[in-house]
Amino acid sequence: MSYPHTSRAVVVPDHDSGISVHELPVPALVESAVLVRIEAATGCGTDVHIAAGHMRHATTCRVPLVLGHEMVGRVVALGSNRTTDALNRPVSEGDLIAWASPWCGSCYWCAIAKQPTLCINANVYGFGPTDQFPGLTGGFAEYCYVHPRSQLVKVPELLEPALASSATCAFRTVVHAFETAGRVAPTDTLVIQGSGAVGLYATAYAKMVGIPQVIVIGAPTERLNLATQWGASQVLDIQTTTPEERLEAVIAATDGRGADLVAECSGVAPAFTESLNLVRRGGRVLVVGAADPRPSEIHATSFNMRQISVSGSISAEISHFWRAFNLLEQHQTNFDFSALLGNHYTLDTVDDALTSIAEGAMKPVIEPTPS
Template identity: 45%
Template sequence: MTSSPTSFDIPKTSRAAVVTAFEKPLEIREIPIPELEPGAVLVKIDAATVCGSDVHLWDGSLAAIRPLELPIIPGHEMAGRVVALGSDGITDILGAPIELGERILFTQGRCGTCYHCTVAGQPNLCANRQNYGVNCETFPYLVGGFAEYCYVYPTSRKIKIPDAVKSEWASAASCALRTVIKAFDELGPLQSWQTVVIQGAGPLGLFATAVASHLGATRCIVVGDPADRLELAREWGATDTVSVAENPTAEARVQAVKDLTGGVGAEVVMEFSGARTAFGEGLAMVRRGGRFLVGGQVGPHTVEFEPTAITRGHIKVIGSFSASEAEYWRALQFMNDTRDRFDFDRMLSTRYSLDQVTDALAGMQGLREIKPVILPNGAEFTDV
C-alpha cells in the first residue's frame, strides 16, 4: 500500500451529464464544485454503473417513488476516490479515519432523527433522506454519479472498498447487490432443500442467483431474458432457466415453474423483474406455505390479483425496499470473499464516457446492456 497523498488539485467545476427533459439526450454541463460542509467529502468518481432506477429517472417514471425536479445529474451507483474532506475526524462505517486517496462507497444521507432512523432501525425508510440524483441547480449541486466529481453528504455513511474489489464491481454493489443482500435478510433462513425461483435476469436477479447459490440453494430457477443473461444466471448457480420469449404469457411461465417443481411450486419466490405481471404470476409460483418476496416493483402500474390465494396458500408476502448502511459493507465483503467463484466482470457490459450516457441509458432500457459502466474521468479500466 502506498501512503496517502496530502492534497489534490481541485477544479472549480466538474463536467456532468444532466437530464434536462425526460427521455431526451442528456446535456454535458459544468457544475460548480461546492464548498464542503463539516463532515462532507468530495470524491473523484472512478466508476459509476447504470441502475434501472436511472432509466426510470430519465423516462420520468421514478416520479411515482419520489419527486423529480429537473435538471438532475443521474447516478446513485458510484465508487470514488476521496480528494477533499470537509473537516477533520471523518470516519468510515467501522470508525476508521477516512484518508485522502482512499476509495469509498457512500450511502444516501439520512436525517438520523425520524422514527425509522431511530426507533425502528430502518434508515432505508427514512422519509427525509438525502438522495443522490437530485436537482443540480441548488446547493450542493454535484450530487449524482454521472459526473467527474461528487459531493458526499455529511450524513452519508462512508464505506471503504477492499483492495481486491474493483471500483466497477463496488459501484454495482452499492445499489443492486446491497438491495439483494437486504432482501435475503427480510426473506429469512434459506434451507438447501428448498427450491428458489427468481423472477428477473437483470442485475438484481443475477445477484440474487449468486447469493442464493452461495447460501446453499441446490435448486434455483431463474425466469427472464435475454439469452445472454440466462447464460450468466446458469454460470452463477441457476439450475434451470425459463425464457420469457419462449413462454410469452404469465400462464406459460407459471406452468413452466410448476413442471420443474412436480406441480407444487417453489418454497421461495423472489420478484426482481419489475414487470407489471410479475406479482400475480410470482404469487402463483409459490408452493403452499411458501414465501414470496417482492423487491423489484418500483413503477406506477397497478395489477389485479386474488387475495384468497395468499390466505388459502398460507403464503408469506414480504416487501423489501433498498437497504441500510450495513448492507453496503456486507455487499463489498460478499464480492471480496466470492470473487474467485463469481466473475463479476461478466455482469458489467459496455464502458461509456460522460458524453455517451444517453446511449448507456437507452441500451439498458432496450435490454441490450446488463449493467453499463460510466467512466467519467476517461480511464478504460480502474486500477485496484
C-alpha cells in the same frame, strides 16, 4: 490534490429536455462531508427513465439533477470531522469508497421504526436536486459531494471499481431484500423471476449462501446461460414458455408443492401475479424489483387460505453495501461478474450508454475522468 472549484456533470435540467453536460460549482467542504472523484459509475434502467422524463411524478426525483446513482469514488478531501468509515477504519485521501443515502436520523422511520431506507427526508444520490445543498450528488460527474450524514465504507481494493459500482444499486438491494425474507432452509427451492442485473445478482447470492435449488425465469438466452453458469439448477425462458408451463415446471421440481420462496426481480406487474401461483402454500414472496406503474391482479385469499407471506424492501443501508462488497470480493473467482458490465463511456457519451441499456446492456460503465 487541490480542491476543485467546478465539476463537469451530466445534468437532467427538467423532465422534457434529456441530458446535457454542465459545469457545476463544487460546494465548500463542511464538517463530516467528503468530496470524491468518481472512479467508476454504472448505468441503470432507472437512469433511462429519469432522463426520459418518466419519473416526473415521483416525489423523490427532483430536477434539475445530476444523473447517476451507482458509483464509487476516491477521496479527494475529508471534512474535519470525518476520519473513518462506518466500521471505524481510517479513511484518507485516495481511498476508494461507497456511500449510502443521507438518512435524516430524526424522522419516525429513522428514529423509531429503524427503517432508514424509508426516511422521508432522504436526498437520494442521482435524484437531485442540484439547486439545493449539496447539489453535486450524481455519479455521472467528475466529482460527487458525499453528504455529511451519509455513512460510507471503503471498497475492497481487490474489487474492480466498475463492478463495485454495479453492486451499489442492484446487489446491495438484493442483499437487503434477502435479509428481510428471513431464514432460507437448506432444502428450500427458490424461484427468481427476472434475469437482469438484479435477478442475476440474486442468483449468485443464492449460490453464495447455499440455497441448493434455484430456478430462474427470464430472457434472453444469453442472460439465462449466465444464470446457469452462476448456479441456477433450471432456467425457464419467458419468451418461449407460457405461465402454465412455468408453473408445471416449478411444481415438477418441488414434488408438487411449489417454490418455498419466490423473488420478484423482473420489475413487471404480471410477475407478481405469477409469483403467487409459483409459491407453495405457506411460502414466501420477496418483492425486489417491482417498478411497474401498472397494478398486479391478485386474489387476497392467497394470504389467508394459502398463508403466503409477502415482503419487500427498497435501497439499502451501509451494512448491505459492506456485505455486498465482501461477497463479491470473496466470490469473484467463482462468478464472472464482469459479464454484467457493458461498454465504457465518458460524460460526453452518457446518451449512448443510456441507449445501450434500452438495447439490452445491463451495466454500461461511465468513467468521468478516463485514465
